[in-house]
Amino acid sequence: MxxxxxxxxxxxxxxxxxxxxxxAGVVRAIDAVERALVMYGPPVYVRHEIVHNKYVVEGLKAKGAVFVEELHEVPAGTTAPVIFSAHGVARAVPEDAARRNFFAIDATCPLVTKVHREATVHHKRGREVVLIGHAGHPEVIGTMGQLPEGAVSLVETAEQARLFQPRDPGNLAYTTQTTLSIDDTAEIVAILKRRFPAMVAPHKEDICxxxxxxxxxxxxxxxxxxxxxxxxxxxxxxxxxxxxxxxxxxxxxxxxxxxxxxxxxxxxxxxxxxxxxxxxxxxxxxxxxxxxxxxxxxxxxxxxxxTAHEDVFFPLPRQLRSDAAE
The missing domain is CATH 3.40.1010.20 (4-hydroxy-3-methylbut-2-enyl diphosphate reductase, catalytic domain)
Known part of the structure; x- marks a missing residue:
């Protein structure tokens, strides 16, 4: 020119x-796949897109990662690593991996794992869990899948929050998907709190x-x-x-x-x-x-x-740290 x-x-x-x-959670998940490829060689199987980005996924495929949606797509008897994506999985998935004797590595973002633990604690304390999130998103499927069917009620919109009818209005707790709109979620939470003042909130905001x-x-x-x-x-x-x-x-x-x-x-x-x-x-x-x-x-x-400075770092899953290879 x-x-x-x-x-x-x-x-x-x-x-x-x-x-x-x-x-930090995305960096950890991508690094987990790349580190597994270096430590164990291809193929490395990944259940669901490790993160939601086609460019990233295609780049990992070129290095030897094989992406599957369900574990039955992974060859029986393989000794290759099977990695769970950053979005998290239902409790049944690692249980299925153990039954199949897969070498499973969990790359779930630690902040998603935090939500899983919160939901589990609330359930153990007898509370009905309200999850604010989007139906069908892998993170929501994974969080709801931590508890028995029916233990989690999904609320997606302010209108649903106005219509929600819990089993016991005095024994509720809520968690949220980590990637929601701050403003939309605040509106939904405000509606639920007005209707159910005793509802237990997360110790720390779930939106990451x-x-x-x-x-x-x-x-x-x-x-x-x-x-x-x-x-x-x-x-x-x-x-x-x-x-x-x-x-x-x-x-x-x-x-x-x-x-x-x-x-x-x-x-x-x-x-x-x-x-x-x-x-x-x-x-x-x-x-x-x-x-x-x-x-x-x-x-x-x-x-x-x-508008903010970020210095958050999450270590790799235990099986992929340098001391695991020694």
């Missing part, structure tokens, strides 16, 4: 949300630090830009919540894209400002790809908007 052509490109102010992208921080950054940036791009997969709950947060803050053009090739230039072709964030399972290389696509059409002036 000549200097004259570059000068003809319109200017675009880009506000990069920070934090964005990978969280990464979900909270990424939503707060988007909420700061969204009112200042013409449009917002969230890099993430359509089946990624936390990524969808970022798009919704941008819309709620008044950004009419807020979209979720996985790769630069998905950008609709009819929508994004005439801008003076753009916000960019990424879901907790989206790698930074895809953010850079998006910026490169805009740089081909605009002269970018990039600013980073920091």
């Amino acid at each position: 000549t200097a004259e052509q570059a000068a003809q490109k319109p200017a675009l102010r880009v506000l990069l949300c920070a934090p964005r992208g990978f969280c 630090y990464a979900t909270t921080n990424r939503q707060e950054a988007v909420k700061r940036v969204a009112p200042e830009v013409d449009a917002m791009i969230v890099v993430g997969a359509p089946n990624s709950s936390n990524s969808q919540r970022l798009r919704e947060a941008a819309e709620r803050e008044g950004c009419a053009r807020a979209v979720l894209v996985q790769r630069a090739g998905e950008i609709d230039w009819n929508v994004f072709g005439a801008l003076s400002s753009l916000g960019v964030s990424a879901g907790a399972s989206a790698p930074e290389i895809l953010v850079e790809e998006i910026l490169d696509a805009f740089a081909a059409r605009y002269t970018l002036h990039v600013e980073t908007v920091h």
Whole structure:
């Protein structure tokens, strides 16, 4: 491109949300698969997408990871590692793995495991557990699957919270999916607390630090830009919540894209400002790809908007730590 052509490109102010992208639980899960491939060699079987990102999954496939949805897809008698995804699994899954004599490695995010433990404690204390979350999401399936069928009541919306009829209104506790909208969840919890004042809350907020921080950054940036791009997969709950947060803050053009090739230039072709964030399972290389696509059409002036500092680290599952190989 000549200097004259570059000068003809319109200017675009880009506000990069920070934090964005990978969280500690996602880093741990991806590292678990990569470490297992190094320690034990391929194949390494992974039940469900290790994280909800096609780019990440395809990259691990190329290294020898084999993704399955259920354990019956794993060859009987294999000695290869079988890894459970970051979203967590129902109690029946590791029990099934043990019956099949699989070498199972649990890469569930520790913050999801925290929710599992909370639900189990409430149940042991005789409380009916209310789970605020989205039906069908792997994390919700895993949390509900910690307890006997019928022990957990799923509430997805404020309307459902208004209509919910517990077995014993004085003996309730609630937990939440870790990747929900902060604002939507607060509304649901407020309704439930008004109706059931004795309902027991989590000791510490279940919506994870990464979900909270990424939503707060988007909420700061969204009112200042013409449009917002969230890099993430359509089946990624936390990524969808970022798009919704941008819309709620008044950004009419807020979209979720996985790769630069998905950008609709009819929508994004005439801008003076753009916000960019990424879901907790989206790698930074895809953010850079998006910026490169805009740089081909605009002269970018990039600013980073920091709203929180993250230094959370989760160690690898025990079987994959260096001392396990010694």
